[in-house]
Amino acid sequence: MSISTDSTSHSELSFSGHIELIDETYSGNEIVLIDKMQAVWRRSLQYALPRAFEGRLFDVVTCLREGMLNALLHGCEESAEKTCSLLITYDPMRRALNVRIDDPGSGHHFTPKLETPEVLGIGHTPFGLTMIQHLSDECKFENEGSTLMFTFVDKKST
Amino acid sequence: MKTSAKYIAGKRQLTLTVKGDLLSTNAEQRHEEIMELLQKSNEPREHVRLDLGTAKMIDSVGLNLLLGVVRFVREEGSKVSLRITSPSVNRVLAFSQFDRVAEIDFRDKDAPED
Numbered sequence: 001m002s003i004s005t006d007s008t009s010h011s012e013l014s015f016s017g018h019i020e021l022i023d024e025t026y027s028g029n030e031i032v033l034i035d036k037m038q039a040v041w042r043r044s045l046q047y048a049l050p051r052a053f054e055g056r057l058f059d060v061v062t063c064l065r066e067g068m069l070n071a072l073l074h075g076c077e078e079s080a081e082k083t084c085s086l087l088i089t090y091d092p093m094r095r096a097l098n099v100r101i102d103d104p105g106s107g108h109h110f111t112p113k114l115e116t117p118e119v120l121g122i123g124h125t126p127f128g129l130t131m132i133q134h135l136s137d138e139c140k141f142e143n144e145g146s147t148l149m150f151t152f153v154d155k156k157s158t
Numbered sequence: 159m160k161t162s163a164k165y166i167a168g169k170r171q172l173t174l175t176v177k178g179d180l181l182s183t184n185a186e187q188r189h190e191e192i193m194e195l196l197q198k199s200n201e202p203r204e205h206v207r208l209d210l211g212t213a214k215m216i217d218s219v220g221l222n223l224l225l226g227v228v229r230f231v232r233e234e235g236s237k238v239s240l241r242i243t244s245p246s247v248n249r250v251l252a253f254s255q256f257d258r259v260a261e262i263d264f265r266d267k268d269a270p271e272d
Contacts, residue, residue: 055245062215062217131253
């Protein structure tokens with residue numbers, strides 16, 4: 001799969017007319033900077049949407065972290081030669097924050113709405129994607145799983 | 159060390175206070191600290207309380223850390239409870255049905271202690 005890091009093509013694909021908040025490309029070896037990335041995303045969202053998503057900001061940040069860790073670790077295999085992209089847009093009409101993460105991996109076979117993890121038997125199962133599905137309002141995969149899209153709707157403002 | 163311990167003899171309760179978020183980048187260190195304190199404590203205990211009152215978020219690796227600690231404590235026969243103040247952490251624990259293995263004490267960080 002080829003990755004488009006061009007914001008125009010992303011916007012035309014899925015988020016036409018939305019306000020672009022973050023459009024970044026990261027190399028796989030930047031996974032060690034995930035805490036710094038997370039701090040930038042959080043501050044950017046707080047600055048751009050100061051009164052939106054009150055009480056859910058850390059849900060959004062948790063999903064961004066999980067989605068990007070998945071892309072950097074599995075999609076890019078932590079390689080400096082491979083990149084993944086993060087696009088965050090805001091739809092003022094729906095008051096919805098849309099996130100799209102593309103990675104160059106071969107995807108995965110994640111079953112949407114995976115059963116709720118059984119904590120007694122979960123072991124060290126990576127279930128970051130399940131967290132995203134539960135915390136966000138909408139979540140879907142494209143390109144056989146190498147594109148992750150999720151949405152948070154600011155319900156308090158509607 | 160970001161983790162500290164306090165023993166209340168009357169309740170046979172060991173409280174472990176863990177500072178900050180539980181994330182992939184610090185989970186291993188926090189796990190080592192918690193396990194060290196659990197193993198160092200010689201007092202008889204029936205209840206281990208994990209105070210995560212300063213955690214604003216937890217990721218999947220942090221959640222696995224918690225599961226490992228809870229399993230260890232339950233296997234030794236003690237009850238486990240988690241004190242949390244973050245709605246986001248509470249939602250993660252709720253959908254993962256963490257309340258099946260540990261008591262969840264979710265309250266505002268300014269609420270008085272029992």
